Amino acid sequence: MKSAVCLLSGGLDSATCLAFARSLGYQCYALSIDYGQRHKIELEAAHRVAARLEAVRHLLVHVDLDLFGGSALTDNIPVPKGGLSQGIPITYVPARNTVFLSLALAWAEALGTPHIFIGVNALDYSGYPDCRPEYIQAFEAMANLATKAGVEGKLRVKIHTPLIQLSKAQIVKLAHELQVPFGLTRSCYDPDPAGRPCGQCDACLLRRKGFEEAGLEDR
Amino acid sequence: MKSAVCLLSGGLDSATCLAFARSLGYQCYALSIDYGQRHKIELEAAHRVAARLEAVRHLLVHVDLDLFGGSALTDNIPVPKGGLSQGIPITYVPARNTVFLSLALAWAEALGTPHIFIGVNALDYSGYPDCRPEYIQAFEAMANLATKAGVEGKLRVKIHTPLIQLSKAQIVKLAHELQVPFGLTRSCYDPDPAGRPCGQCDACLLRRKGFEEAGLEDR
Numbered sequence: 001m002k003s004a005v006c007l008l009s010g011g012l013d014s015a016t017c018l019a020f021a022r023s024l025g026y027q028c029y030a031l032s033i034d035y036g037q038r039h040k041i042e043l044e045a046a047h048r049v050a051a052r053l054e055a056v057r058h059l060l061v062h063v064d065l066d067l068f069g070g071s072a073l074t075d076n077i078p079v080p081k082g083g084l085s086q087g088i089p090i091t092y093v094p095a096r097n098t099v100f101l102s103l104a105l106a107w108a109e110a111l112g113t114p115h116i117f118i119g120v121n122a123l124d125y126s127g128y129p130d131c132r133p134e135y136i137q138a139f140e141a142m143a144n145l146a147t148k149a150g151v152e153g154k155l156r157v158k159i160h161t162p163l164i165q166l167s168k169a170q171i172v173k174l175a176h177e178l179q180v181p182f183g184l185t186r187s188c189y190d191p192d193p194a195g196r197p198c199g200q201c202d203a204c205l206l207r208r209k210g211f212e213e214a215g216l217e218d219r
Numbered sequence: 220m221k222s223a224v225c226l227l228s229g230g231l232d233s234a235t236c237l238a239f240a241r242s243l244g245y246q247c248y249a250l251s252i253d254y255g256q257r258h259k260i261e262l263e264a265a266h267r268v269a270a271r272l273e274a275v276r277h278l279l280v281h282v283d284l285d286l287f288g289g290s291a292l293t294d295n296i297p298v299p300k301g302g303l304s305q306g307i308p309i310t311y312v313p314a315r316n317t318v319f320l321s322l323a324l325a326w327a328e329a330l331g332t333p334h335i336f337i338g339v340n341a342l343d344y345s346g347y348p349d350c351r352p353e354y355i356q357a358f359e360a361m362a363n364l365a366t367k368a369g370v371e372g373k374l375r376v377k378i379h380t381p382l383i384q385l386s387k388a389q390i391v392k393l394a395h396e397l398q399v400p401f402g403l404t405r406s407c408y409d410p411d412p413a414g415r416p417c418g419q420c421d422a423c424l425l426r427r428k429g430f431e432e433a434g435l436e437d438r
Contacts, residue, residue, distance in 0.1 A: 063282040063322070068329040094328035095321055098365045102314055102321040103282070109313035110287040129370040138364045142357035146317045151348040 003027040004115035004160070005108045006055070007100055010045030011187045012180070012207060013163055016171055017119030018053050019178035020162045029111060030055035031104055035096070036066025041195040045186040052181050061103055065093060097130035101139055101159065108157070109147050117160045123167050136161055168210030176216055183219055222246040223334035223379070224327045225274070226319055229264030230406045231399070231426060232382055235390055236338030237272050238397035239381045248330060249274035250323055254315070255285025260414040264405040271400050280322055284312060316349035320358050320378065327376070328366050336379045342386050355380050387429030395435055402438055 004026040006018045021028050030050040032043055043060065050058035097120065104116045120131040129135060136159050143157040163171055175182065187207045188197035197204050211218045223245040225237045240247050249269040251262055262279060269277035316339065323335045339350040348354060355378050362376040382390055394401065406426045407416035416423050430437045 059286055061283045061286060064280045065322075065325060067278055067280060068326045092367055093325075094367070095325035095362075095365055098361070099318070099321040099325055102318040103284075106284055106312075106314035106318055107287045129367055130365045132364070135361070135364040138357070138361035142317070142354070142361045143314075145351070145354040145357045146314055146349045148311055148313070148348055 001025070001027050002115065003029065003056070003111065003113045004117055005029045005031055005104045005111065005113065006117040007104055007119070008032050008046045008050055008055075008058070009119075010042035010047075010049060010185060011119075011203070012175060012182070012185045012210075013119035013121060013171060014046075015049045015053070015119075015180050015185045016175040016178065017117050017163055018049065018055065019175065019180045021117045021160070022053055023178055026115065026117075028053070028055045028117075029107065029113075030058040031100075031107060032058065032060045033100055033103060034060060034062045035093070035099070036064060037093075041188075041191050042186050044195075045184055048184045049181065052184060059107070063099060063103070065096065065099065068094060092128055095130070097128075097135075098139070101143075105143050105147065105157065114157045115160060116157070117162070119163050120161055121163045121166065121168075121171065123165065131164075133161070133164055136164070167213070168206050169213035172210045172214035172216055176214070220244070220246050221334065222248065222275070222330065222332045223336055224248045224250055224323045224330065224332065225336040226323055226338070227251050227265045227269055227274075227277070228338075229261035229266075229268060229404060230338075230422070231394060231401070231404045231429075232338035232340060232390060233265075234268045234272070234338075234399050234404045235394040235397065236336050236382055237268065237274065238394065238399045240336045240379070241272055242397055245334065245336075247272070247274045247336075248326065248332075249277040250319075250326060251277065251279045252319055252322060253279060253281045254312070254318070255283060256312075260407075260410050261405050263414075264403055267403045268400065271403060278326070282318060282322070284315065284318065287313060311347055314349070316347075316354075317358070320362075324362050324366065324376065333376045334379060335376070336381070338382050339380055340382045340385065340387075340390065342384065350383075352380070352383055355383070386432070387425050388432035391429045391433035391435055395433070 004021050006021050006028045008014045008018055008030040032046040108116050122132050140159045187203040189201040189203045190198045223240050225240050225247045227233045227237055227249040237247055251265040327335050341351050359378045406422040408420040408422045409417045
């Protein structure tokens with residue numbers, strides 16, 4: 001059976017991406033990263049989502065991205081609220097997807113699979129540079145030169161991005177079709193201590209907009 | 220003054236690379252990675268080397284590459300000894316340099332510098348795929364699409380690899396010219412509990428060969 005490493009944040013997009021990989025028949029190795037983000041509640045959500053969507057294994061890897069600073073998601077910088085940010089927002093974490101994909105690549109190579117799934121989205125993507133198709137293609141090209149398997153010509157690394165060209169509403173509809181457990185996923189950048197979403201950050205606003213446009217309820 | 224992130228393992232090559240960056244006038248931010256390697260002694264060496272070579276800052280980042288398995292450097296697989304390995308050896312750590320460069324990229328972007336130094340070597344390189352010029356070029360191309368600074372056209376990421384085409388003997392000679400403190404560096408993959416090199420692994424054999432061919436003493 002074919003297998004894949006699936007990056008899983010605990011948010012709606014990565015859960016949908018994992019469910020999509022499962023629907024294609026992949027055995028999924030779910031990978032979550034604790035990078036010092038404020039919203040640890042995501043990681044608990046990831047654990048529940050991985051179990052519900054029958055990942056073969058779920059691994060939580062720690063990496064100290066917060067030591068580098070420079071983002072509202074890891075630093076003591078307020079998360080912007082009350083309206084969608086223009087351009088590249090302060091919630092951008094330097095090189096985050098590059099670090100995540102590198103870790104996924106390391107696990108994929110150790111497992112002997114060329115398949116990696118990531119739920120990036122270039123449309124409603126909050127302006128992050130590392131969510132665009134040209135970035136993903138460049139990562140794939142690099143990955144095929146980086147690895148033992150690539151050099152030996154045994155495997156062609158493939159970064160699967162099934163959500164990259166979908167609107168948030170289309171993602172919500174796809175998630176609904178794939179029976180993604182909405183209630184288990186968490187998107188908020190700045191939840192309260194009990195884990196309830198703030199309702200005002202970019203991630204909350206995009207999520208609400210997606211459900212409204214899809215005509216579905218978020219529960 | 221121009222600044223750079225310099226990957227520093229504590230071995231001879233990365234120490235020489237840091238000294239080279241310093242000789243070009245860069246303020247150096249030294250980055251060492253604890254990835255679950257057996258040879259922790261390297262990290263203590265990195266600390267001493269960073270201080271001696273006047274790095275502005277030295278950061279030690281943890282990342283759990285050992286969770287993925289698949290290498291003699293992180294697993295309970297014996298390190299090969301007694302003769303240089305052919306092809307890609309079991310000491311290869313899947314995607315290691317990709318993970319290291321990704322972390323360097325994250326710090327560089329947070330610091331606002333496009334310059335990254337890494338002491339990879341394609342000649343006496345023990346057969347690692349992620350030490351070749353074509354790999355470094357592909358990483359650089361990817362990095363320029365990954366980052367906020369790259370997208371905004373403010374910075375062109377540059378991965379400096381001053382040692383990439385040098386023989387081990389040439390690296391030893393360069394290190395000598397740059398007054399690298401040989402005695403502080405550690406190369407061995409499998410040191411004894413007191414930190415003494417085994418003298419038999421690929422890293423020890425290459426180091427000895429380099430000093431012999433350079434006609435210099437390793438002290």
